[in-house]
Amino acid sequence: MMSTDNNDTKNTGSADENGQKGDILLEMRDVHIDGFSDEKWHHIVKGVDLTLRRGEVMGLIGESGAGKSTLGLAAMGFAQPGCKIVSGTIKFDGMELTKASENEKRALWGSRIAYVAQSAAASFNPAHRLIDQTVESTVNSGIRSLEEAQADARTLYASLQLPDAENIGDRYPHQVSGGQLQRMMTAMAMSSRPDLIIFDEPTTALDVTTQVEVLVAMRDIVERFNTAAIYITHDLAVVAQMADFIKVLRYGNEVEEAETRQMLTAPKEEYTKSLWSVRALTKPEETSDDVVIEIKNVDAAYGGSVKVLHDINIKLPRGRTVAVVGESGSGKSTTARVITGLLPPMTGEVQFNGEVLPKALKDRSKDQLQRIQMIYQMADTAMNPRHTIAEIIGRPLEFYHDLSGKAKQDRILELLHLIELDQTFYDRIPSELSGGQKQRVCIARALAAEPDVIICDEVTSALDQIVQEGILQLLLRLQRELGISYLFITHDIATVQAISDEIVVMYQGAVVEQGLKSEIMSPPYPEYTQLLLKSVPEMDPDWLTNLVDDRL
Amino acid sequence: MHPILGTVLQRILLGVVTLFFVSLIIFSAIEFLPGDFTQAVLGQAATEETVAAFRKELGLDQPAPVRYMEWIQAVMSGDLGTSFSGRNASGIDRSRSVVDLIEPRLWNTLFLAAMAAIVAVPLALFLGITAALYRNSVYDRVVNASTLTTISFPEFFVAYILILFMSQLWFDFPAIASVNAETPFWERVYKCILPALTMTLVIVAHMMRMTRAAIINLLASPYIEMARLKGISKSQVILRHALPNAWAPIATVIAFNLAYLVVGVVVVEVVFVYPGIGQLMVNSVTTRDIPVVQACALIFAATYIILNLIADIIGIVTNPRLLHPR
Numbered sequence: 093m094m095s096t097d098n099n100d101t102k103n104t105g106s107a108d109e110n111g112q113k114g115d116i117l118l119e120m121r122d123v124h125i126d127g128f129s130d131e132k133w134h135h136i137v138k139g140v141d142l143t144l145r146r147g148e149v150m151g152l153i154g155e156s157g158a159g160k161s162t163l164g165l166a167a168m169g170f171a172q173p174g175c176k177i178v179s180g181t182i183k184f185d186g187m188e189l190t191k192a193s194e195n196e197k198r199a200l201w202g203s204r205i206a207y208v209a210q211s212a213a214a215s216f217n218p219a220h221r222l223i224d225q226t227v228e229s230t231v232n233s234g235i236r237s238l239e240e241a242q243a244d245a246r247t248l249y250a251s252l253q254l255p256d257a258e259n260i261g262d263r264y265p266h267q268v269s270g271g272q273l274q275r276m277m278t279a280m281a282m283s284s285r286p287d288l289i290i291f292d293e294p295t296t297a298l299d300v301t302t303q304v305e306v307l308v309a310m311r312d313i314v315e316r317f318n319t320a321a322i323y324i325t326h327d328l329a330v331v332a333q334m335a336d337f338i339k340v341l342r343y344g345n346e347v348e349e350a351e352t353r354q355m356l357t358a359p360k361e362e363y364t365k366s367l368w369s370v371r372a373l374t375k376p377e378e379t380s381d382d383v384v385i386e387i388k389n390v391d392a393a394y395g396g397s398v399k400v401l402h403d404i405n406i407k408l409p410r411g412r413t414v415a416v417v418g419e420s421g422s423g424k425s426t427t428a429r430v431i432t433g434l435l436p437p438m439t440g441e442v443q444f445n446g447e448v449l450p451k452a453l454k455d456r457s458k459d460q461l462q463r464i465q466m467i468y469q470m471a472d473t474a475m476n477p478r479h480t481i482a483e484i485i486g487r488p489l490e491f492y493h494d495l496s497g498k499a500k501q502d503r504i505l506e507l508l509h510l511i512e513l514d515q516t517f518y519d520r521i522p523s524e525l526s527g528g529q530k531q532r533v534c535i536a537r538a539l540a541a542e543p544d545v546i547i548c549d550e551v552t553s554a555l556d557q558i559v560q561e562g563i564l565q566l567l568l569r570l571q572r573e574l575g576i577s578y579l580f581i582t583h584d585i586a587t588v589q590a591i592s593d594e595i596v597v598m599y600q601g602a603v604v605e606q607g608l609k610s611e612i613m614s615p616p617y618p619e620y621t622q623l624l625l626k627s628v629p630e631m632d633p634d635w636l637t638n639l640v641d642d643r644l
Numbered sequence: 645m646h647p648i649l650g651t652v653l654q655r656i657l658l659g660v661v662t663l664f665f666v667s668l669i670i671f672s673a674i675e676f677l678p679g680d681f682t683q684a685v686l687g688q689a690a691t692e693e694t695v696a697a698f699r700k701e702l703g704l705d706q707p708a709p710v711r712y713m714e715w716i717q718a719v720m721s722g723d724l725g726t727s728f729s730g731r732n733a734s735g736i737d738r739s740r741s742v743v744d745l746i747e748p749r750l751w752n753t754l755f756l757a758a759m760a761a762i763v764a765v766p767l768a769l770f771l772g773i774t775a776a777l778y779r780n781s782v783y784d785r786v787v788n789a790s791t792l793t794t795i796s797f798p799e800f801f802v803a804y805i806l807i808l809f810m811s812q813l814w815f816d817f818p819a820i821a822s823v824n825a826e827t828p829f830w831e832r833v834y835k836c837i838l839p840a841l842t843m844t845l846v847i848v849a850h851m852m853r854m855t856r857a858a859i860i861n862l863l864a865s866p867y868i869e870m871a872r873l874k875g876i877s878k879s880q881v882i883l884r885h886a887l888p889n890a891w892a893p894i895a896t897v898i899a900f901n902l903a904y905l906v907v908g909v910v911v912v913e914v915v916f917v918y919p920g921i922g923q924l925m926v927n928s929v930t931t932r933d934i935p936v937v938q939a940c941a942l943i944f945a946a947t948y949i950i951l952n953l954i955a956d957i958i959g960i961v962t963n964p965r966l967l968h969p970r
Contacts, residue, residue: 170873173864201875209873214866218964219888229874264964280874 117287117320118144118167123180125162125171136162136175138344146287149314149321151335153328155556159344164290164324168205169197185287202229206281210293212273216265222276223261230284241283248279252309271302278310282317289314291323295330299419299583300627307333308640326556328367329629332356333636340364352633366558373561373590375568377609380409384544384577385431390440392430400426402602408545411571413578415592417585417624423601424581428547432466462492465538469550471530475522481533482518488540507536511566528559535566547579552587564590585628597621648966652957659953666945671712674934702728715938725935742939746921748825750943753920756836757905760843765898768848772855777882779860791849803842803915810838821916839916843909847901854897858890892959899955907944
């Protein structure tokens, strides 16, 4: 929590020489921003006001398309290619950014306003050493000499808990992990001791366990240098830890703004309440002794050398959902590849209805293929962008069930109805659909095969929370109606709560434990499960503070 | 050993293997050439015995695989064989070794190629980078339009236009680039100005447009937007943040064009009567001078392979993921 009244001791920042804490730093009035897509201009931000004082952290939340990133960038006077700030005023420390020249704005960027991007991995230049990128704007704008800035960067690395702070800057971006890069980017933003930092979904791409460390590091450093910040995210629990007050956006309009605690306990608007309620979705657990898929003693390796799965044993009961959780690199998706036959295991076997499945995809019969289907995280890349929805759903109907003509058409409409889309989608192509709609089409494609088992690989991770809820409810309904078993791969514990009967915890290519949801989610925990569960942000603004206190 | 060394060695090995296959193709292709050198030299009147004896002397009576093995062995020891020309029915043998025939011509070709490259490559890079920097501006359009214009005309046309203006109407540059081994360096440069200019005009567009495209392609990447948001100036964004990541595609297109400068300029040589290797090869094909044709083809293939190899290696060493592994 970034309460403004408890950081009285550590204010060593240089940024506030020309301003007092509590002074208005950024003032945006009636800002309108348009974006150009599909051959026409759309309103992205429709008249939003924003006031930020020195030393304050504002949380900006909303679904994708709410205009929060666009607004965050506009706070720098920056409009992304294809966007333009149409009207309104943006005053940063008395300077009107909408009228400022490119050079005037450039002088501010990187020195007085810094930006922390969502994907640190993509936002660092692969060709330069990290420390050179960290100090680049600081040195360019003449705030510090190269030597000073580099020494300062090493100190920042250390205070951000980066390992080997003395030398880590000499590495290239690909040589450090995602969580380290994200902290590195915070150090880069902090290097010039800016007055304002825009954090644009800085932890969205990270695992929960990594996210905690990054959040702590970012919060401490912002507090220490008394920097004002705008923290953009769609994750309420995260923003609750970071922000003094929260502004909710929807469709480019402000829904409401309030102090963090007040917003969490007593949201005024219906929309805000609905955002809050998504996490309440839970499923009563059920179990079954009828096992549909059993993975026995599976070891697997990529390229025959790097072993990534060690002695995996997982049982999937019929008509139930087993959630496989773990951070990235824990072998969740590899397990899915073994089950589908994409990656033949080195040893061990996969049993389907009591029969051993051939290891490799090419040895499996059409019937075996039909009964196990898969849905992927990125619905975008899992569909041919040139095919219509009817072609996408129709393909498995032809392939597995020899349907054609009227029969096929009827079945496609039936499937569309099943996934709650109407027949107008029949002739559309994927790019005309929203993220949630695309994922629904992928679900319909999997259903078209009439499978016993569907493997869902992070199917809701790329979606907004409200859309996520819709997809999860659809999957639950389909399970009730059709008796499908799900192997649900995810790193999101809230999703696990919502959908699973049993949970498998994986870590570094091995199964830590498998059991009923209630067993796994309650003590005693194995060490890793505890770390994983404790790392999931909660909607309590004191959660992070308490967690840090616990660790000490 | 640095892992990159292994990758580079592997590429070199692959290059050698490629060259081997190319030698097979060259040899077979020449086997399929219609006609026969002996008949071409001795004429229709020659008796069958004379022809047979002549064929035996040249080794043409041997089966193809045997001849291939002999040829490839000789090539590996640096002996490209003896030219078929210089012999005739009278029996007087004035033939020269292929190496002696090719060497001066190859140097001429390389000299001209180097001259064109020294102008064309920096020019193309400069135009490409500045066009990317000021893209969609008038400057960008003028550069694009003019380089496209020069590449759209056939080489001989560009050559004749240049001769007309640069040699006849406005200036007095030599229209005929006749050089020999004794020509002093600067005179050689002077005589080669028009052919080199012709080749420059022909290759600049391709390299310039690829440089521009490679850089613009990167401008949409998140780290370029990040650089902008860090307040880096436009030119620094391109030079420091985009260009270092664009070398691989740029090197590839430069290699392609440099290879063209060596192997594809026979038309330019003909127009300017320049004694290069391209002309030699064309003449040798018409006279069925098989050893010379084979040697030229092999040199051309090696040029392509070596230049692409270099581009490949540049692509590898400018990739920090490969240069600085985890």
